Amino acid sequence: MKAQRDVWGQTLVDLARTDSRVAVVDGDLATSTKADLFADAFPDRFFEIGIAEQNMVGVAFGLSTLGFRPWLSTFGVFLTHRALDPIRMLVSQTGAPVKIAASYSGLLNGSSGKTHQDIEDLAIMRAMPGMTVIAPADAIEAEAAIRWAADHDGPVYLRLARDAVSDIFSPGHAFTPGTVHVLREGNDALLVSTGVQSSRVMDAAALLAEEGIEARVVHVPCLKPVDEAALLSALSGPAPIFTIEEHSIIGGLGGLVSELVTSTTLGKTVTRLGLADAWSESAPNSYLLDKYGLSPARVAGQVRHALADD
Amino acid sequence: MSRTQATKTGTAELQRLAAAGRWHVIKTVADAKAGHIGGPLSAMDLLVSLYFNELSVDPGNPQDPARDRFILSKGHCAIGLYSVLALRGYFPVEELATFDQGGSRLQGHPDMKLTPGVDSSSGSLGQGLSAGAGMAMAAKQLGTDFHTWVMLGDGELEEGMVWEAVHTARRFKLDNLTAVIDLNGLQQYGWPVSEDDDRFDRSNPWSGVDLSGVFTCFGWNVISIDGHDFDAIHDAFDRVREQRGSGKPTVILAKTTKGKGVSFTEGTYKWHNGIATPEQLASAAAELGQVFEGEAK
Numbered sequence: 001m002k003a004q005r006d007v008w009g010q011t012l013v014d015l016a017r018t019d020s021r022v023a024v025v026d027g028d029l030a031t032s033t034k035a036d037l038f039a040d041a042f043p044d045r046f047f048e049i050g051i052a053e054q055n056m057v058g059v060a061f062g063l064s065t066l067g068f069r070p071w072l073s074t075f076g077v078f079l080t081h082r083a084l085d086p087i088r089m090l091v092s093q094t095g096a097p098v099k100i101a102a103s104y105s106g107l108l109n110g111s112s113g114k115t116h117q118d119i120e121d122l123a124i125m126r127a128m129p130g131m132t133v134i135a136p137a138d139a140i141e142a143e144a145a146i147r148w149a150a151d152h153d154g155p156v157y158l159r160l161a162r163d164a165v166s167d168i169f170s171p172g173h174a175f176t177p178g179t180v181h182v183l184r185e186g187n188d189a190l191l192v193s194t195g196v197q198s199s200r201v202m203d204a205a206a207l208l209a210e211e212g213i214e215a216r217v218v219h220v221p222c223l224k225p226v227d228e229a230a231l232l233s234a235l236s237g238p239a240p241i242f243t244i245e246e247h248s249i250i251g252g253l254g255g256l257v258s259e260l261v262t263s264t265t266l267g268k269t270v271t272r273l274g275l276a277d278a279w280s281e282s283a284p285n286s287y288l289l290d291k292y293g294l295s296p297a298r299v300a301g302q303v304r305h306a307l308a309d310d
Numbered sequence: 311m312s313r314t315q316a317t318k319t320g321t322a323e324l325q326r327l328a329a330a331g332r333w334h335v336i337k338t339v340a341d342a343k344a345g346h347i348g349g350p351l352s353a354m355d356l357l358v359s360l361y362f363n364e365l366s367v368d369p370g371n372p373q374d375p376a377r378d379r380f381i382l383s384k385g386h387c388a389i390g391l392y393s394v395l396a397l398r399g400y401f402p403v404e405e406l407a408t409f410d411q412g413g414s415r416l417q418g419h420p421d422m423k424l425t426p427g428v429d430s431s432s433g434s435l436g437q438g439l440s441a442g443a444g445m446a447m448a449a450k451q452l453g454t455d456f457h458t459w460v461m462l463g464d465g466e467l468e469e470g471m472v473w474e475a476v477h478t479a480r481r482f483k484l485d486n487l488t489a490v491i492d493l494n495g496l497q498q499y500g501w502p503v504s505e506d507d508d509r510f511d512r513s514n515p516w517s518g519v520d521l522s523g524v525f526t527c528f529g530w531n532v533i534s535i536d537g538h539d540f541d542a543i544h545d546a547f548d549r550v551r552e553q554r555g556s557g558k559p560t561v562i563l564a565k566t567t568k569g570k571g572v573s574f575t576e577g578t579y580k581w582h583n584g585i586a587t588p589e590q591l592a593s594a595a596a597e598l599g600q601v602f603e604g605e606a607k
Contacts (some may be wrong), residue, residue: 089432
């Protein structure tokens, strides 16, 4: 069980040994994102830009036109918000192979509070044409996604969590864009999740099972592209659908699943769990997960309550 | 013309090319019923000088890895760039007629995926210098010798991202990067005329600011010229080359006149963009020494 940020820096070091295209463009946060591992190993391909996120995106684009495949290193919130316009014009609209490593994503970022909590990133990045949007479940899937992204000739948004969660996947797991993973079978409820929240949802499913409620857990690591047929297949059956994400309930995974379900004749309701159009606050992880309904116990409780109401 | 130019284009020929370029701008925009006039015309002498006397480029091989890079950061002046690219041979002059039309390679703002010779997409202002800095960093890292040129507008300098790149360029000692600032003193609407500044019909956006001093303080090499004086432009380009190895990026502060070359478009913010009437087209053609076959209605 490692943190995604730890495997990010180390995986880039491993890749750079044999791939001269790998570079890192940092916004003065390498000690947080763990890009400092790369800086130590490959100082010539580590570009420290300082606290200038728009500029670092422009620089990364410029590097990409000469054959580099640069990885951006800063907190996700500064990329998806402050640097959104350069990402839009220089990266997405040109299809540049710039890799947006959104570190410290979601709610849990070391008690930094709402200024640093990026709970809108999936909605923003999903809406951007040509962007691959990935939210891996654990360190193993993160490493697989990094390896895939490094070889992908186009822009990638990669949502990385600061803190470690229990591993979902086994070493050697390969990432394939669009793939949907059914992590657990059950016919009483359909729990759909993404990113590291999937690990907590697996724990929630275990709690529900103790009460005799069997939930199917569907992990969606790639919000775009997504294998819609596979996702719809995973959502079939009579059980109600819940989406659970460490993100706003607007436009992210809940948006994706709702859009998909309403475009078919599935005829099921989708209950979206996550940040209900509200800013969060500075607090320890356990407090935030509990308050915003994302801890295993709170997820299980909301599902149990909803099933009881039916 | 080959990539490495043995001889410089003479001033008379540059003047002829600039007049043709200005005509293509005003005529194309009138035909398309959309586009910008004032900025493309103020930048035209600089663009012609770059493409016919400075940039090491080959229109027959626009992706040549060794080519000099040029980024029009003030992307709304795309028609000015397209006109010069056409004159330089990247695509037929006749293709300018497709500007802004559906399916055209010549979009309202430069698109590097569509237009031969365009090294970076632009349009949202303030981003080109960062892109150019990245190209210049890559060139140094890869040991390649090309030079990267970025043209910005003086209104565009109001964007904060520009100054992030100004800082970065000095920190990385990018003496292979040059910013050319088209200081035409006007923007789309701009600033009201004040008591201490009455340039043209609106205030110079940098009134009261020592722009040369600002770049100097950032550690840049600064060259201030008349952006319509071909000799001064060429001298500035020579000095840019002399600065290679100094560790300093260079900025050329080129004082220009918005709408330069056509009497009714000069010096007014009202021709930032605009559609010339047939009468105005006839007048512009006469001033620029061009043949206008349309009929004045």
